[in-house]
Amino acid sequence: MSDILEIIKRRRSIRKFTAEPVSQEQIQALLEAAMAAPSASNRRPWEFVVINDEKRLEALRARLPFGRYNAPLAIVVCGDMRRAYPAPGRDFWICDCSAAMQNILLAATGMGLGSVWVGIYPIGLLVRAVSSLVNLPEHVIPLGVAYVGHPAETKPPRTQYDASRVHWQEFAPRAPRRRKPWWPFGKGRSKGEGTA
Amino acid sequence: MSDILEIIKRRRSIRKFTAEPVSQEQIQALLEAAMAAPSASNRRPWEFVVINDEKRLEALRARLPFGRYNAPLAIVVCGDMRRAYPAPGRDFWICDCSAAMQNILLAATGMGLGSVWVGIYPIGLLVRAVSSLVNLPEHVIPLGVAYVGHPAETKPPRTQYDASRVHWQEFAPRAPRRRKPWWPFGKGRSKGEGTA
Numbered sequence: 575m576s577d578i579l580e581i582i583k584r585r586r587s588i589r590k591f592t593a594e595p596v597s598q599e600q601i602q603a604l605l606e607a608a609m610a611a612p613s614a615s616n617r618r619p620w621e622f623v624v625i626n627d628e629k630r631l632e633a634l635r636a637r638l639p640f641g642r643y644n645a646p647l648a649i650v651v652c653g654d655m656r657r658a659y660p661a662p663g664r665d666f667w668i669c670d671c672s673a674a675m676q677n678i679l680l681a682a683t684g685m686g687l688g689s690v691w692v693g694i695y696p697i698g699l700l701v702r703a704v705s706s707l708v709n710l711p712e713h714v715i716p717l718g719v720a721y722v723g724h725p726a727e728t729k730p731p732r733t734q735y736d737a738s739r740v741h742w743q744e745f746a747p748r749a750p751r752r753r754k755p756w757w758p759f760g761k762g763r764s765k766g767e768g769t770a
Numbered sequence: 771m772s773d774i775l776e777i778i779k780r781r782r783s784i785r786k787f788t789a790e791p792v793s794q795e796q797i798q799a800l801l802e803a804a805m806a807a808p809s810a811s812n813r814r815p816w817e818f819v820v821i822n823d824e825k826r827l828e829a830l831r832a833r834l835p836f837g838r839y840n841a842p843l844a845i846v847v848c849g850d851m852r853r854a855y856p857a858p859g860r861d862f863w864i865c866d867c868s869a870a871m872q873n874i875l876l877a878a879t880g881m882g883l884g885s886v887w888v889g890i891y892p893i894g895l896l897v898r899a900v901s902s903l904v905n906l907p908e909h910v911i912p913l914g915v916a917y918v919g920h921p922a923e924t925k926p927p928r929t930q931y932d933a934s935r936v937h938w939q940e941f942a943p944r945a946p947r948r949r950k951p952w953w954p955f956g957k958g959r960s961k962g963e964g965t966a
Contacts, residue, residue, distance in 0.1 A: 577773070577880075578773075578774060578777050578803075578877055578880030578881075579802070579803055579880060581774050582803045582806045582876065582877060583803075585808075587808055603775055605931060605936055606779075606929040607774075607775055607779075609929050609932060609935065610931075612781075612783055612875070612887055614889050616930075618932070618935075621937065621941070622936050623937045623938075623939075623941055624938055624939075625939055626939075630940070662892065664892070665861075665864065666889050666892070668861065668864040668865060668868065669871075669889060672864065672872070673871070673872040673887075675865075676807065676868070676869040676873065677778050677872065680774055680778065680876065681775055681778060683774070684774030684775060685774075685775075690808075691808050691869075693810050693859070695861070696859060696860070696862070697858055708937075708939075709940040709941045709942050710941045711941065711942070714941065717865070732806065733802040733803070734805050734812075734814055735801060735802045735805045735806075739814075739816060739817050740801055740818050741817065741818065741819045741820065741904075742820055742821075743819075743822075743823050743826050743904075744819065744826070744903075744904045744905040745817070745904050745905045745910065746907070
C-alpha cells in the first residue's frame with residue numbers, strides 16, 4: 575500500500591493561507607496532475623486559467639460570495655464545449671473537469687500545499703461573474719476554482735466513510751423495507767378518518 | 771514532493787484483468803478513499819454499489835456496450851438526489867461523485883490495482899440499464915462504474931499536459947486574435963458575391 579490513501583485523507587478544504595507564493599514549478603506540477611486525469615473518450619475538454627496576479631485575485635474574490643479566500647493562487651478549471659462529448663453525453667465534461675480538479679487538490683496536498691474547491695457551475699450567476707472576469711468565450715464554462723497556497727490552518731486527516739452508503743451486489747436489501755410508522759401510538763390517529 | 775504526482779500519472783485506464791479477486795481490505799480502502807472526497811457544502815450525495823458476484827458482473831457487462839471488462843470488482847458510484855444540493859446547484863452532485871470516483875481510481879493505482887471509469891450518466895439508456903440491474907430507487911442516479919482488479923496489461927505513466935490549455939490571469943491573450951483566412955488566395959472567391 576502506498577501513501578496515496580493517506581494523502582487522500584489528508585486533503586482537507588483549507589481556507590486560510592500564508593502570503594508565501596506558489597512557485598512556478600509547483601504550478602507546473604499542479605497542471606500536469608490536472609491533465610493526467612481521465613476523460614470520456616479521452617477528449618480532454620478542459621482549459622485552465624491560472625491567476626496569481628494580486629489585483630485579479632482580489633477581483634475574483636469580490637465576485638465569489640462563498641469563495642473569498644486569501645490564497646496567492648487560483649486555478650479556474652473550465653470546460654470547452656467545442657471539445658466536449660457531443661449531445662447526449664455533453665455533461666461528461668463535468669466529470670472530466672471534476673477529475674482534473676480533484677487531481678489538482680491531491681497534488682497540492684502531496685506538495686504540502688493547502689487547497690479548496692469553490693464550485694461555480696451550475697450556478698448561473700457565478701458562471702457569468704467568473705466568465706466575464708477571466709474573459710471566457712461563450713463555449714468555455716468555468717466549473718470551479720481551486721484556491722491553492724501554503725496553509726495557515728491545519729485540519730486532521732479524515733475519511734467520512736459511512737457504511738450505510740455501501741451496498742453489496744444491488745442497492746436495496748432483499749428484505750422488505752419496513753418503515754417505522756410516523757405516528758408512534760398505534761392506529762389511533764387514523765380512527766374515523768376513513769380513506770375509502 | 772510526494773509520490774502523489776507519480777501515482778496520478780501512473781493511473782491509466784486498465785481494461786484487462788487477471789482472475790485474482792480484490793480483497794475485502796482493498797475494497798474497504800477504496801470506499802474510504804471515495805468518501806474522503808470533498809463535496810459541495812459537504813453534502814456527500816453519494817451511494818456505492820459494490821459488485822463482486824460473478825453472475826451480476828456478467829449481467830453488468832451485458833448492459834454496458836462500452837464497458838465489457840473482465841474485472842472481478844465493479845463499484846457503481848451513484849448520486850442521491852435527496853441528498854444533493856437543491857435546485858440551481860443540483861448538478862454539483864456530478865462534481866462530488868466524480869471526485870469520489872477519481873479517488874477510487876487513484877487509490878486503486880496506489881495499491882497496485884488497475885481500474886477504468888466507465889461513464890453512465892448522462893446517457894439515459896445506460897442510466898436505466900444500470901439502475902434496473904442494481905435496483906436503484908428513482909432518486910438515485912448511477913454516475914459511472916469503476917472496474918477494479920489486478921492488471922493484466924501495463925501502460926506507461928503519462929500526463930497529457932498541453933501548454934495551450936493553460937492561460938495566465940485571463941483566457942484570451944490581450945493581443946487581438948487574428949484568424950487565418952479560410953480562403954488562402956486573396957479575396958478571389960468573394961468577388962461578385964456582393965453581401966450588401
